[in-house]
Amino acid sequence: MVEVAQIRPSSATISSLLPASANVLNLRRGKEMHGYAIVNGFEADLFVSSSLVDLYSKCVVISDADKVFDHMLVKNTVSFNSMIFAHANHGRCEKAIKIFFQMKIYDSVPDHLTFTAILTACSHAGKVKLGKYFFRFMQEGHQIVPRLEHYACMVDLFGRAGNLFEAYDLINGMSMQPDFFVWGALLGACELHGDVELSQIAARHLGELEPESTGSLCLLASLMVSAGRLGDAEKIKKAMKKKKLRRYLGCCWTQQ
Template identity: 55%
Template sequence: MVSGYTHLGFAEKALVLVVKMQFRGMKPDSFTWNTLISGFSQLGKDELALDLFRLMKIDGIEPDVFSWTSIISGFVQNFKYDKAFEVLRQMVVLDGIKPSSVTVCSLLPACANVMNLRRGKEIHGYALIIGIGEDLFVNSSLIDMYAKCGHIFEAEKIFNRMRKRSIISWNSMIFGYSNHGHFEKAIKLFYQIENDGLSPDHLTFTAVFTACSHAGMIELGENLFRLMKDEYRIEPRLEHYACIVDLLARAGRLDKAYEFIRVMPVKPDSFVWGALLGACRKHGNVHLAEIAASNLADLEPESSGSCVMMSNMFMDAGRWNDALKMEKGMRKKMVERYLGCSWLQNDQ
């Protein structure tokens, strides 16, 4: 029952059940504690998961690698990367527990998300030392980490050395090529997937659509979209529709992109309208930009992005009165402009 509750996202009900167990004189075992910790971590309640972790120790049960990994994963999911690495240090140095491949795979996204290559390399080296450097899932995570940190050729080396690959490995490499401008390599890799006895999934198509969009390969992108539906029987998701809109709009086929949005069987989200709006700014189509901005404003009333873009477009077109109205409307709705910022980290 505890496992069933946590699996379905009802960690609080699972905790109530464990309390009832204790009232009836039944002591939770390590599996019960780990299930609770994992459940709350997955819900983003990492501090509560940490409290349970401490209670587990007080109850006389020593946390195992699964317990530690659940805490680490929770911190990573909630973008508390420093805490995740601190927990890893406590796990290895203070408790002497060797991380598993799951632990390493939980930590590598933290390095990728903040492009901390130094830490990523440290984890890679440590994985090799403890004998999990050739693990399928670890290698897939390493490909993703190196690609997101800007080292696409390091990712490529790992991919090429792998004796066995999963669809995750292929997707990570195709995304890496797409995001680094190696569009032809990304598309070529897509056509090689079935040589490994695998079939592309929805993420594979998102990756290859991205490559087609940035490379301006409209016909190929449209053909692959039909292939996804007709041959692989993959029902298009919103991200696929957004990719096709971006593909058409980037190439200046704004009317076709708008018509594509109109006949979509699902309601367009902010990514779909945002793709159209961004292309309208590039190609100077104020009419369609107004339609896209209006829909974006309905979806994200607190966001200033579409308003600012429309104001700039009106000014570019010499429509000063409309630009002024847009600025006044933003002030009336108390929509805030946020100044951009960035930071650099020296890992040398």
């Protein structure tokens, strides 16, 4: 930390600068600010400690994030969300859920981001029943209306588990128009489990949402090749040429 003309950064300055380091994954600079915060007694500040949790979580130093979080005397929804996301993104579902239920002790109320994090944890761990529980609990226990990101998490959850038609039924029952991420989650699941028929539906919707994107068509063509439907793969290739869409690097459906 640079101090100019005896002007010393305050806790507010540190809590403002830490997110910048977190967003660009600059762990070294973040650690420097953490050290400065400790020396100057700022670490206990709620906003500083929450920013440190976010920094270490994004930089995948989960052990340091845990240490900061465990030493926080005051915790808020932001700090809880950061920790739940950190464990969720690394497959630590049980830890994420444990932290979720600690929120009540600190009078922290879960918000839509909290449930995005916990549903992500369930998805990455393949916990379908648990994911269903939290999806329902979000609506009935906290009166939070599902957003697109929640539906995308649930589609991903069902898809990873191979429940493709349950994922499709959920999409059809949505109260809003599914976006690119919702259909993308279904298409990704179709690729994982080799479901050609359902992948065509997902790819068609993705094509309508982003006509200039080649990703869904390339993935669909690759699925066709894997299923031995080379004629259909060739049709997709010709359709892309007709639309003058360029194939992206790594996309390949060519018969070997």
